[in-house]
Amino acid sequence: MSFIIDYYNYWIVVFLMMAGFYIVISANNLVKKVVGLNIFQTSVFMMYISIGKVTNGSAPIVAEGITTYSNPLPHVLILTAIVVGVATTAVGLALIVRIKRAYGTVEENEFKDKDDLI
Amino acid sequence: MILETLSIIFLVLGAFFSITGAIGLFRFPDFFTRVHAASITDSIATLLIIIGLILRTDFGLIAVKLLFILIFLLLTSPTASHALAKSARHGGLLTMAETRDDKNKEAH
Amino acid sequence: MAVFIDLMLLGMLAITALRVIFLKDLFAVVMLFGIYSFLSALIFVNLDAVDVAFTEAAVGAGISTVLMLGTLALTGRKEKTNNHKSWLPLLVVVATGAALIYGTLDMPPFGDPNNPAQQHVAPRYIQDSPQEVGLPNMVTSVLASYRGFDTLGETAVVFAAAIGVFSLLGLPKRDRAAIESGLKSHLVLRVVAKLIIPLILLFALYVQFHGDYGPGGGFQAGVIAAAAIILYALVFGLPLATHVLQPSLLKVLAALGVLIYAGTGVVSLFLGGNFLDYNVLASDPIAGQHLGIIIIELGVGITVFAAMLAIFYAFAGQAERKNIP
Numbered sequence: 208m209s210f211i212i213d214y215y216n217y218w219i220v221v222f223l224m225m226a227g228f229y230i231v232i233s234a235n236n237l238v239k240k241v242v243g244l245n246i247f248q249t250s251v252f253m254m255y256i257s258i259g260k261v262t263n264g265s266a267p268i269v270a271e272g273i274t275t276y277s278n279p280l281p282h283v284l285i286l287t288a289i290v291v292g293v294a295t296t297a298v299g300l301a302l303i304v305r306i307k308r309a310y311g312t313v314e315e316n317e318f319k320d321k322d323d324l325i
Numbered sequence: 326m327i328l329e330t331l332s333i334i335f336l337v338l339g340a341f342f343s344i345t346g347a348i349g350l351f352r353f354p355d356f357f358t359r360v361h362a363a364s365i366t367d368s369i370a371t372l373l374i375i376i377g378l379i380l381r382t383d384f385g386l387i388a389v390k391l392l393f394i395l396i397f398l399l400l401t402s403p404t405a406s407h408a409l410a411k412s413a414r415h416g417g418l419l420t421m422a423e424t425r426d427d428k429n430k431e432a433h
Numbered sequence: 434m435a436v437f438i439d440l441m442l443l444g445m446l447a448i449t450a451l452r453v454i455f456l457k458d459l460f461a462v463v464m465l466f467g468i469y470s471f472l473s474a475l476i477f478v479n480l481d482a483v484d485v486a487f488t489e490a491a492v493g494a495g496i497s498t499v500l501m502l503g504t505l506a507l508t509g510r511k512e513k514t515n516n517h518k519s520w521l522p523l524l525v526v527v528a529t530g531a532a533l534i535y536g537t538l539d540m541p542p543f544g545d546p547n548n549p550a551q552q553h554v555a556p557r558y559i560q561d562s563p564q565e566v567g568l569p570n571m572v573t574s575v576l577a578s579y580r581g582f583d584t585l586g587e588t589a590v591v592f593a594a595a596i597g598v599f600s601l602l603g604l605p606k607r608d609r610a611a612i613e614s615g616l617k618s619h620l621v622l623r624v625v626a627k628l629i630i631p632l633i634l635l636f637a638l639y640v641q642f643h644g645d646y647g648p649g650g651g652f653q654a655g656v657i658a659a660a661a662i663i664l665y666a667l668v669f670g671l672p673l674a675t676h677v678l679q680p681s682l683l684k685v686l687a688a689l690g691v692l693i694y695a696g697t698g699v700v701s702l703f704l705g706g707n708f709l710d711y712n713v714l715a716s717d718p719i720a721g722q723h724l725g726i727i728i729i730e731l732g733v734g735i736t737v738f739a740a741m742l743a744i745f746y747a748f749a750g751q752a753e754r755k756n757i758p
Contacts (some may be wrong), residue, residue: 212436214544218534219443225530226450231521236512238459238504242466245497246450249473252489256482261551262544266481267559269569275546277481278555279571283580286572287587288486290652290737293497294594297744300504301601304751309747313508368680395633411619 216257223250237303237313241296246293255281328380337376342370358412367402368393371395434480442476448579459509460510461717463501468569470494483648484572487640491656496741499663503748567647567719576650581709584729588736592691595740598747604673604680605750607617626668641734645723651730655737659696671749683743690736694729701725 224310227250228242259281267279303313342365349362375395400419419427449469456462470493477486541548558575566574576584637658644650666674698709706713711725 211622213545214537214540215440216443216543217537217540219447221530221533221537222447223450223528224533224561224618225491226447226454226530229522229526230454232525233454233519234512236459237651238501239462239512242453242462242501242623245493246468247467249469249489249493251751252485253473255478256477256480256485257543258540258548258550259482259555260480261546261548262543264481264546265649267485267571268483269563269571274572276559279553279558279575280555281550282482282485282572283575285482286576286650287584288489289485289492290656291587291590291594293492293500293745294591294740296497297600297748298498298594298597300500301598301744301747304748307508313706314513317513397629400625402628404621408619408622409620415618 217254220250220254223247223253235315237272237306237315238300241299241303244299245292245296252285252288255285332377332380335373335380339370339373339377342366342373346370346412356418356421357410358414360406360413364403366408367406368399371398371402439476439479442472442479445474446476457512457514458510459505459512460502462500462512463505466501467494467498470497484570484650484653485510487648487653488656491653495660496656496663498518499745500748503745503752506752507748554617565718566722566726568723570645570647572648573644573650573726573730577729578711578722581698581711583730583735585698585709588694590732591740592624592687592736595687595743598744599684602747604684604743604752605675605746605753622668626664630661630665633664634658637661641730642727644730645726651733652737655734655739656741658734659741659745662742666676666749667743671746671753675746678742680743680746683739683746686735686739687743690732690734690739691736693732695731697725697728 224247227243227245228249230246231240234240234243259278261275261277264275264277265273267276267282306318307313310321312318312321346362346364346366348358353359356411361378372395373393375398378389379398404425438713447471449465449472453462453465453469456465457667470489474486474490474494477483478489479488541550545551558571558579562571562574562579563569566578568574640649640657640694641651641654644654662678665677697711697714701713702708709725709729711722712718714721714724
């Protein structure tokens with residue numbers, strides 16, 4: 208039982224990661240692929256934050272009467288990664304808009320077929 | 326002690342309305358009744374829960390912050406429900422009663 | 434109790450992710466992704482990462498969803514059924530997942546204080562940062578001071594991404610301000626939006642300058658301020674919004690923020706310290722640290738605000754152009 212309590216967090220994170228990965232490799236629509244990529248990304252964030260958690264710890268803001276704090280370093284890394292993540296997602300979505308304009312479709316198999324015509 | 330009991334009553338009531346809202350969202354038959362159910366969670370449930378939480382603080386800065394959150398939610402969530410219902414109306418969605426009337430007309 | 438809440442939230446997260454896989458309606462997929470982001474923000478709170486939760490709620494659930502909806506408006510909301518083989522991806526995913534789960538067995542248990550990740554630099558940050566930097570919020574101290582160089586790089590990435598979106602989509606022209614668009618018939622929405630947009634901007638300023646003491650900082654404040662203007666653009670129409678905040682101004686602001694950040698580093702070089710060493714900025718090291726952190730957080734806030742808003746303008750301008758024949 209304690210074995211499950213020790214590891215369940217990582218396992219669910221792996222499950223979410225794989226759900227995102229499955230969407231990326233199986234979806235045909237590029238927007239859905241980006242959603243899958245974001246799910247993958249969020250699960251990686253969760254992995255980092257889980258590693259930084261200390262049992263009975265508290266948020267890393269100094270307050271009276273608190274001695275155990277969780278690790279602030281993963282929080283810093285992930286905080287910046289979230290903002291950078293949305294910025295790069297925006298670039299990906301912009302590319303999708305351009306693909307739609309050039310090929311008239313965002314379905315992967317359809318614009319691959321049209322590639323020979325252009 | 327009295328505050329504690331009051332706070333528990335408010336929190337339990339809030340939780341009850343949240344659950345009824347969630348059940349309504351799943352069980353109600355059409356869009357407008359569902360929006361009605363969902364807006365219950367937004368308005369009365371959050372109101373009760375936040376009042377319950379305020380009673381548990383020592384009425385300092387945290388209570389004021391909670392009050393701000395409450396005011397903000399009371400402004401925005403009914404607006405969101407209203408905008409949702411109105412957009413559906415503009416999009417041509419009919420209520421259940423109207424759909425029934427339309428069918429009756431066709432039958433005659 | 435915390436474990437129970439954690440399990441509930443993670444379970445809801447898993448259900449949401451599964452639903453995203455099987456839905457074909459992309460509008461619903463994007464909405465579910467918003468729910469996914471909010472749920473993960475709740476989990477971050479539960480795991481003591483309040484700053485991260487704040488960012489995830491503002492960025493993941495707010496800006497990402499708006500940008501994805503903007504893309505859907507241009508590309509259509511239905512996913513066509515595909516003729517991919519479905520067993521091959523499933524096989525790859527199951528194999529990879531099994532390998533990763535096998536890998537987690539070698540990891541230290543969840544929440545273990547003797548975890549190697551808790552041993553290396555974290556004790557220094559936790560014990561010494563209140564004296565060395567003088568701020569109660571350790572996340573801000575690490576973000577802006579100890580790892581200031583790293584954050585400079587991240588800010589530059591946000592700036593670069595904004596430039597990438599400009600060059601792909603272009604910014605909307607300003608001169609169409611005469612066209613009144615937006616949600617004209619939604620009177621309630623317009624009144625409430627007018628009421629809360631100033632409040633959101635005020636809250637953004639609070640988050641910006643209170644980030645040293647509580648959760649918050651430049652990244653969150655920039656995104657919240659951008660969200661206020663995005664709300665304005667959604668309710669009152671893009672032409673009016675571009676009239677209030679011109680796209681050319683945003684270009685300048687985005688560059689200005691990075692410049693403020695890097696400039697602080699150069700100033701500290703000239704004052705005899707290392708790059709981004711704030712101790713030399715004032716006579717007293719603690720005062721110097723405080724001054725430096727406020728300035729660079731301001732730089733981060735300006736860049737993130739301008740970049741996020743400019744990205745939104747670029748997408749909204751595309752949609753507007755599509756509507757006008």
